[in-house]
Amino acid sequence: xxxxxxxxxxxxxxxxxxxxxxxxxxxxxxxxxxxxxxxxxxxxxxxxxxxxxxxxxxxxxxxxxxxxxxxxxxxxxxxxxxxxxxxxxxxxxxxxxxxxxxxxxxxxxxxxxxxxxxxxxxxxxxxxxxxxxxxxxxxxx
Amino acid sequence: xxxxxxxxxxxxxxxxxxxxxxxxxxxxxxxxxxxxxxxxxxxxxxxxxxxxxxxxxxxxxxxxxxxxxxxxxxxxxxxxxxxxxxxxxxxxxxxxxxxxxxxxxxxxxxxxxxxxxxxxxxxxxxxxxxxxxxxxxxxxx
DNA sequence: AGATACTTGACTATTTTAGTCGGGTTTATA
DNA sequence: TATAAACCCGACTAAAATAGTCAAGTATCT
Numbered sequence: 001x002x003x004x005x006x007x008x009x010x011x012x013x014x015x016x017x018x019x020x021x022x023x024x025x026x027x028x029x030x031x032x033x034x035x036x037x038x039x040x041x042x043x044x045x046x047x048x049x050x051x052x053x054x055x056x057x058x059x060x061x062x063x064x065x066x067x068x069x070x071x072x073x074x075x076x077x078x079x080x081x082x083x084x085x086x087x088x089x090x091x092x093x094x095x096x097x098x099x100x101x102x103x104x105x106x107x108x109x110x111x112x113x114x115x116x117x118x119x120x121x122x123x124x125x126x127x128x129x130x131x132x133x134x135x136x137x138x139x140x141x
Numbered sequence: 142x143x144x145x146x147x148x149x150x151x152x153x154x155x156x157x158x159x160x161x162x163x164x165x166x167x168x169x170x171x172x173x174x175x176x177x178x179x180x181x182x183x184x185x186x187x188x189x190x191x192x193x194x195x196x197x198x199x200x201x202x203x204x205x206x207x208x209x210x211x212x213x214x215x216x217x218x219x220x221x222x223x224x225x226x227x228x229x230x231x232x233x234x235x236x237x238x239x240x241x242x243x244x245x246x247x248x249x250x251x252x253x254x255x256x257x258x259x260x261x262x263x264x265x266x267x268x269x270x271x272x273x274x275x276x277x278x279x280x281x282x
Numbered sequence: 283a284g285a286t287a288c289t290t291g292a293c294t295a296t297t298t299t300a301g302t303c304g305g306g307t308t309t310a311t312a
Numbered sequence: 313t314a315t316a317a318a319c320c321c322g323a324c325t326a327a328a329a330t331a332g333t334c335a336a337g338t339a340t341c342t
Contacts, residue, residue, distance in 0.1 A: 003230045003257075004330065008250065015249045027287065035248070041332055047289070060340025061286040089144045107176070108156045108277050109149065116144075116264060123260045127253070136249050145299065168318065182301055188320070201309025202317040 007085030009037050010045050014079060015132045017055070018071045025057075025064030045083055052082035071130035080124060087120055089113040148226030150178050151186050155220060156273045158196070159212045166198075166205030186224055193223035212271035218262060220270075230254040230261075 013031050020026045028046060032039040046065060049055045054074060055065045067074065080087060090113035154172050161167045169187060173180040187206060190196045195215060196206045208215070231254035 002227055003254065006331075008231060008254070009331095011250050011253070012248055025287095029287075038332065040334075043289075044332085050288095057288060058340090059286095059288050059338080061284090062341060063287050063339085065288090086143055090149060107153055109152050109273065111276060112152070112268070112273060113144065113149070116261075119264045120257075120261060123257060132250065132253060135252060147300075150300095166318095170318075179301065181303075184320075185301085191319095198319060199309090200307080200319050202315090203310055204308085204318050206319090 004085060006045060006083050007080050009035075009041065010049065010079050010083045010085075011076065011132070013037065013042060013045065014049070014054070014067075014074070014129055015136065017065060018067060018129050018133045019136070021066050024062070025066050027064035030064075048083050049079070052078070054078060054082055067129075071133055072128050074129040076124040076127045076129075077121060079129075087117060087124070089117045089120075145226060147186060147224050148221050150176075150182065151190065151220050151224045151226075152217065152273070154178065154183060154186065155190070155195070155208075155215070155270055156277065158206060159208060159270050159274045160277070162207050165203070166207050168205035171205075189224050190220070193219070195219060195223055208270075212274055213269050215270040217265040217268045217270075221265060230258050 012035050016031050016035055017026050020030070028039055028042045031037065032042055046055060046057075050057055050065075053068050056068045057063070057065055090110070153176050157172050157176055158167050161171070169180055169183045172178065173183055187196060187198075191198055191206075194209050197209045198204070198206055231251070
């Protein structure tokens, strides 16, 4: 199990944005330079974040992005959700009627993965963008 | 983020093994049939489990596998560890000297992934094979 | 007008995953 | 001792996911 870079980048970029988002919008170019993330890739990510109303875009020269809510109200769950970082631990559920592995019953470990999923979601639900910004408050770039 | 089937299969197979591991070794063929997992794939998985001394093999006719420790002593961490299901959430650490994303400093979210990793490992550390067997005690196959 | 920056969608190389396949070796038992 | 059951091992591969790139826009500030 591992986190993909899309989810990581989304969080990194938003922490960066939250730190510099005071008066002016923050351009993806700046985030790209500061965080070492490809600009094109950031555009993809922010397109998703915008659709889920986590950020707002400001077009044109001197444009960029601003947070659409207070950093405190943006939970990590929301971010992962927006970029399709699926915190699904198991595929069983997809297969409609049938249970796991195409069987008629739930697999021996079905409940386990449910528990794990809840455990992880708890973690992400409790953490807000503000928490992360505070942790990095003393750091320079 | 998601769990791969190798890790899931390993746990499923071991729960199955633990349930039937009374006197005689359990053959992979039986596990394969009961759990709907490819025999060839199971062999790969059990080869790793054996190397990490989670199971013991009994070769020859009527052979199979037995647990190498008590079910209570086998934690899920051990299992995932054995099959290389990496519960690493972030790549940063690989890059030796340098920090994250090839930068000189740790990325803004570095601590976050550390915390998450611990959170998940906690979960796996607390759960033993025995716990899972008990949960399924009343079920038939 | 020009520069900056967002917007969108298609494309692609690489890596990982989830196996398969083919050839062994070992050992119980008939 | 032949045979079949079962482990053992390494190489191979198809499919999916990932991590981007690329191209061609549109909007807005100065």
